[in-house]
Amino acid sequence: xxxxxxxxxxxxxxVVEMERDPNIYVAxxxxxxxxxxFGVTAxxxxxxxxxxxxxxxxxxxxxxxxxxxxxxxxxxxxxxxMFVDFIGVAxxxxxNQAGKMKYMFGGKAKIPMVMRAACGAGIGAAAQHxxxxxxxxMHLPGLKVVMPSTPYDAxxxxxxxxxxxxxxxxxxxxxLYAVEGEVPEGDYTISFGQADIKREGKxxxxxxxxxxxxxALGAAEKLAADGISLEVVDPRTLxxxxxxxxxxxxxxxxxxxxxxxxxxxxxxxxEIAAQVAEEAFDYLDAPIxxxxxxxxxxPFSPPLEQAYIPSEQQLIDAVKKxxx
Amino acid sequence: MDLTxxxxxxxxxxxxxxxxxxxxxxxxxxxxxxxxxxxLYVGEEAVATGVCANLTDKDYITSTHRGHGHLIAKGGDxxxxxxxxxxKKTGYCKGKGGSMHIADLDLGIMGANGIVxxxxxxxxxxxxxxxxxxxxxxxxCFFGDGASNQGTTHEAMNxxxxxxxxxxxxxxxxxxGISSCTRDSMCVPNVADRAAGYDIPGVVVDGNDVVAxxxxxxxxxxxxxxxxxxxxxxxxxYRHRGxxxxxxxxxxxxxxxxxxxxxxPIPRLEKKLLEMELLTESKVxxxxxxxxxxxxxxxxxxxxxxxxxxxxxxxxxxT
Numbered sequence: 001x002x003x004x005x006x007x008x009x010x011x012x013x014x015v016v017e018m019e020r021d022p023n024i025y026v027a028x029x030x031x032x033x034x035x036x037x038f039g040v041t042a043x044x045x046x047x048x049x050x051x052x053x054x055x056x057x058x059x060x061x062x063x064x065x066x067x068x069x070x071x072x073x074x075x076x077x078x079x080x081x082m083f084v085d086f087i088g089v090a091x092x093x094x095x096n097q098a099g100k101m102k103y104m105f106g107g108k109a110k111i112p113m114v115m116r117a118a119c120g121a122g123i124g125a126a127a128q129h130x131x132x133x134x135x136x137x138m139h140l141p142g143l144k145v146v147m148p149s150t151p152y153d154a155x156x157x158x159x160x161x162x163x164x165x166x167x168x169x170x171x172x173x174x175x176l177y178a179v180e181g182e183v184p185e186g187d188y189t190i191s192f193g194q195a196d197i198k199r200e201g202k203x204x205x206x207x208x209x210x211x212x213x214x215x216a217l218g219a220a221e222k223l224a225a226d227g228i229s230l231e232v233v234d235p236r237t238l239x240x241x242x243x244x245x246x247x248x249x250x251x252x253x254x255x256x257x258x259x260x261x262x263x264x265x266x267x268x269x270x271e272i273a274a275q276v277a278e279e280a281f282d283y284l285d286a287p288i289x290x291x292x293x294x295x296x297x298x299p300f301s302p303p304l305e306q307a308y309i310p311s312e313q314q315l316i317d318a319v320k321k322x323x324x
Numbered sequence: 325m326d327l328t329x330x331x332x333x334x335x336x337x338x339x340x341x342x343x344x345x346x347x348x349x350x351x352x353x354x355x356x357x358x359x360x361x362x363x364l365y366v367g368e369e370a371v372a373t374g375v376c377a378n379l380t381d382k383d384y385i386t387s388t389h390r391g392h393g394h395l396i397a398k399g400g401d402x403x404x405x406x407x408x409x410x411x412k413k414t415g416y417c418k419g420k421g422g423s424m425h426i427a428d429l430d431l432g433i434m435g436a437n438g439i440v441x442x443x444x445x446x447x448x449x450x451x452x453x454x455x456x457x458x459x460x461x462x463x464x465c466f467f468g469d470g471a472s473n474q475g476t477t478h479e480a481m482n483x484x485x486x487x488x489x490x491x492x493x494x495x496x497x498x499x500x501g502i503s504s505c506t507r508d509s510m511c512v513p514n515v516a517d518r519a520a521g522y523d524i525p526g527v528v529v530d531g532n533d534v535v536a537x538x539x540x541x542x543x544x545x546x547x548x549x550x551x552x553x554x555x556x557x558x559x560x561x562y563r564h565r566g567x568x569x570x571x572x573x574x575x576x577x578x579x580x581x582x583x584x585x586x587x588x589p590i591p592r593l594e595k596k597l598l599e600m601e602l603l604t605e606s607k608v609x610x611x612x613x614x615x616x617x618x619x620x621x622x623x624x625x626x627x628x629x630x631x632x633x634x635x636x637x638x639x640x641x642x643t
Contacts, residue, residue, distance in 0.1 A: 023456075062483040065445020065449060066449035072446070073450040073463075089475075092439055093476070097437075106640060109429060141641050
């Protein structure tokens with residue numbers, strides 16, 4: 001075990017896998033000498049050379065599309081999209097090509113690729129560099145969607161993603177890059193579709209993703225002082241989604257609040273709420289509530305941006321409402 | 325480039341094979357045997373044939389929505405193709421893909437593609453794999469005049485040039501993107517002129533002359549195999565039929581079609597081979613007879629095959 005940041009854990013997963021499998025290459029804008037926009041790939045170029053760590057022109061369709069083509073021809077690309085908002089210029093290659101190939105071709109294609117992207121608000125990057133788009137990817141059959149919240153999860157999930165034979169979208173909330181945690185040396189994997197209970201509790205289940213897991217844990221601490229016990233469930237992967245663990249938790253607590261940073265309207269929480277309503281309606285003692293961003297682009301001005309991001313207080317208010 | 329007699333006859337046979345397949349698909353579609361829609365390659369056979377004559381099973385191609393010709397020229401099995409067009413379980417994609425998504429990865433066929441401009445980045449990616457793995461393979465990207473205006477095509481060519489990828493971009497300029505004529509959709513006379521923007525060779529060839537196509541493709545493909553990077557070949561051609569079957573073609577006049585039918589690549593090569601005495605009238609009949617027989621067998625196979633069971637609806641989404 002060693003203490004490292006979320007960013008270092010992601011880099012560590014690259015190193016472990018690239019040492020193991022010579023057919024893994026990394027490509028993206030400024031991933032080489034520059035070390036990636038958030039420093040995640042720093043050092044990979046020196047360690048693995050230009051053949052395996054490729055700086056690309058600013059050309060997202062080609063970054064994604066060449067990864068799809070290369071994956072179907074025997075390589076295992078791990079590409080970086082820099083900001084997830086940029087998927088707008090490359091989405092066809094991801095969802096119409098990578099995501100559908102296996103099905104369209106009657107099961108014969110294999111597209112082992114990972115697309116990493118930084119998401120989320122909090123650094124004043126404004127509307128086109130700050131959104132959370134996990135629900136968009138969840139809606140596309142053929143893709144898997146991973147959204148870690150801790151350094152430990154990030155490394156284990158990324159290694160799993162690289163070894164997966166399907167296209168995987170790996171979403172890294174940029175406010176998590178500096179978060180530290182204990183991470184094992186060497187390789188280990190975390191299976192997809194296994195939610196993690198980040199804090200056990202008995203009164204209210206809070207399902208939270210990415211940096212919102214930490215917001216939920218903060219709220220849990222404060223609410224504990226008021227005698228309210230939160231169970232914080234982190235799905236870790238949104239597709240596949242571990243509905244079973246979430247439902248089991250709701251059956252225990254009888255109350256559910258969902259917390260995510262992406263917009264509330266048609267966000268990932270809507271799917272989670274629907275599954276719980278379908279499978280565990282009779283266990284609920286209160287309506288399911290969602291705490292999430294309002295339906296607007298991410299604003300620039302700091303007070304507006306902070307008002308956009310779901311807060312600990314909003315979660316506490318929602319918890320008190322379902323407890324009332 | 326000296327083509328052997330055998331190679332010339334093989335290219336003739338491939339072109340006739342594509343033509344007979346497509347003509348029969350038109351009839352079957354009109355007769356309601358084929359669901360959805362189909363885009364036929366009639367008139368453009370020399371392009372796929374001339375290019376693929378230079379490829380092996382280890383080379384990759386990306387195709388388009390007008391993909392039947394590419395598949396046949398690359399060695400695709402017409403039985404499996406026809407069954408797929410019928411939506412049958414025995415088809416190339418178990419009936420899940422249809423005309424626009426037929427693929428045979430064992431033959432390096434990375435799929436027809438329903439998205440105009442969907443293929444070029446995939447071709448550059450396959451070429452990247454060839455370069456990375458250090459094998460002798462190359463990728464060929466077939467794309468139309470419509471796709472030439474897509475951003476993906478530009479991105480794929482630029483990256484291929486930056487990275488010297490072993491890929492040949494083969495533009496099939498049939499002058500129309502559905503109804504839009506290239507006169508209105510591009511402002512240079514030739515798609516190949518755009519090669520200058522990538523500092524790669526760009527050549528224009530008569531896309532209805534299979535020998536010319538074959539020779540130009542050989543140069544581009546050899547260049548790619550030698551590690552000298554990508555090139556762009558524009559094949560000027562014409563589709564005899566509409567964008568899809570049922571297209572009334574109100575956007576072009578009959579005289580233009582007749583003019584291009586005069587340049588039909590198949591009679592052109594046939595005449596040449598008869599003059600060279602590589603073919604005789606009876607040999608022509610023999611070739612056509614054998615192809616018709618294979619086609620009838622493919623049709624029967626498709627007709628007699630079962631539809632997929634609905635239980636497979638959600639299978640094959642993930643590995």
